[in-house]
Amino acid sequence: MGAPLTELEGLDFRFTENQKMISESVKRFAEEKIRPVLMDFDESQEFPLEIFKELGQLGLLGMLVPEEYGGAGFGYFEYVQAIIELGKVDPSIALSMAAHNSLCTGHIMMFGTAEQKKKYLPLLATGEWIGAWGLTEPNTGSDAGNMLTTAVKDGDYWVINGAKNFITHGKVGQVAVVIVRTGEKGDSHGMTAFIIEKGTPGFRNGKKENKLGMRASDTSELIFEECRIHDSQRLGEVGEGFIQAMKILDGGRISIAALSLSIAKGALEASIKYSKERQQFNKPIAEFQGISFKLADMAMEIEAAELLTYRAADLKNKGLSVNKESAMAKMYASEVCVKVANEAVQIFGGYGFLKDFPVEKFYRDAKLCTIGEGTTEIQKLVIARALLK
């Protein structure tokens, strides 16, 4: 079943001059500031704090936040383009940017009270504070609805106990939005979201994970031990946290589709350049059909993924539901990204296996895209549910 015609009507992929300028400035920043140091951060797994703060000065950490709250007030087209340009150079910084914008900041923007927005959005949009978002737990990833971390009401306070893991900015973030159980297990209305600041007694980060890829992006545990949170830190209604989280992921998946595109495009650009330069059997390897057909497939699949991504972005800009469309974009783009990164290493041959060339890192970073913000299998569930309802 295709999308109703109305969803595709008026879809226009021509970028405005302003959008092109944003792309160009992000590209320049990534080439000048990130490219020279990206392997140092990858090797050391250090979060590039200064670079991230500069993203804030460029307006990239509050891209979707209205100007009245200190954000850039852009739409999803600008957001997708910025992630693509950043991720073509370093996907791990682009992942951090996407998580900061779509998850923590996005959740407060969408469900916060006027006071919560006034307090937190300017801090997050400028990059003064870095935001984390905690849904996943050690035993509940895809099955997040069965989470074990609880919040129990005690007068005007809630007492939180439990742990979240795999949390982007769990260590470097100053504030986290966390979704915890306040009702019965298995009840999608049994969870509530809270804003919790670092420094709150009983709240700390645990282990920082040592990862295959996206190594400069901080991924850590969050631990809650008798952590008391005032009710004013609650985001939205009691029992609505899980429903809110699913809505946040609907938008967030567009950013993971963009991240996937960034890696695939970066890998394709590197492969085209290399295959024209690398000579074997007295000619550039691009002249072998075995290589040029790979390039053709890579380019075609990237463009198909790009269409799905901008289509979801367009619907989001129009305030329409993107549940099925963002799942399609995220799933397809992430699978294309893994495939393209794999082919890129093949085109580079032995040099693709070395850290001296960018495709080795793209290959490692790519795999996160089929896992984070819902695995490929979970996207299929989302798409199938939308078709069958």
Ligand SMILES: Cc1cc2nc3c(=O)[nH]c(=O)nc-3n(C[C@H](O)[C@H](O)[C@H](O)COP(=O)(O)OP(=O)(O)OC[C@H]3O[C@@H](n4cnc5c(N)ncnc54)[C@H](O)[C@@H]3O)c2cc1C
């Ligand atoms: C680098 C990184 C950053 C992350 N950042 C965050 C973050 O900021 N905040 C956050 O909350 N989480 C974050 N995550 C967690 C991420 O969202 C989860 O890892 C993901 O949702 C999968 O959960 P899991 O790892 O527990 O895998 P599992 O849920 O255990 O899945 C294992 C396998 O089983 C499959 N599977 C599970 N259920 C089904 C089913 N019903 N049908 C078919 N197959 C199924 C999965 O697709 C997968 O292949 C991050 C993860 C990583 C790696």
